[in-house]
Amino acid sequence: MCILNSFERESENNMRIPNVVVNGFSVLILSLQNNLKVAEKVELFKNLSNRFLTLARAIEALEPEAITREMINNFTEKYDALQSQCLFDNIPYKYKEQVVKAWGSGALLLQLNGASGIKRHSGSSA
Numbered sequence: 001m002c003i004l005n006s007f008e009r010e011s012e013n014n015m016r017i018p019n020v021v022v023n024g025f026s027v028l029i030l031s032l033q034n035n036l037k038v039a040e041k042v043e044l045f046k047n048l049s050n051r052f053l054t055l056a057r058a059i060e061a062l063e064p065e066a067i068t069r070e071m072i073n074n075f076t077e078k079y080d081a082l083q084s085q086c087l088f089d090n091i092p093y094k095y096k097e098q099v100v101k102a103w104g105s106g107a108l109l110l111q112l113n114g115a116s117g118i119k120r121h122s123g124s125s126a
Helices: 001-007 012-036 037-061 070-086 095-103 111-115
Strands: none
Touching: 012 037, 037 070
């Protein structure tokens, strides 16, 4: 727009409307980007994913004979801390519903097992 403005000296009114439109779109895009906070959510997801993976690997590395009640309590506290940082409200309903269908009658997180408003159907469904 700056280049086009520099060419038009005699009739400055020709570029006034495109300037307003482009500036309006720029402001709209920037406000949406700031409102959605996509970069922050992606970074949070990556960090949580890595921390969940680290916790899972630590659990898998244990020998069954070496497991104590203290270790179980420690892993449970770590898992609860990670789960409390997850933004389950930001996950669209259709994805939550797909997870519920995929797990069938298996154990689900509380967020998917009633707290989020998804109803699980009892009985067999194919």
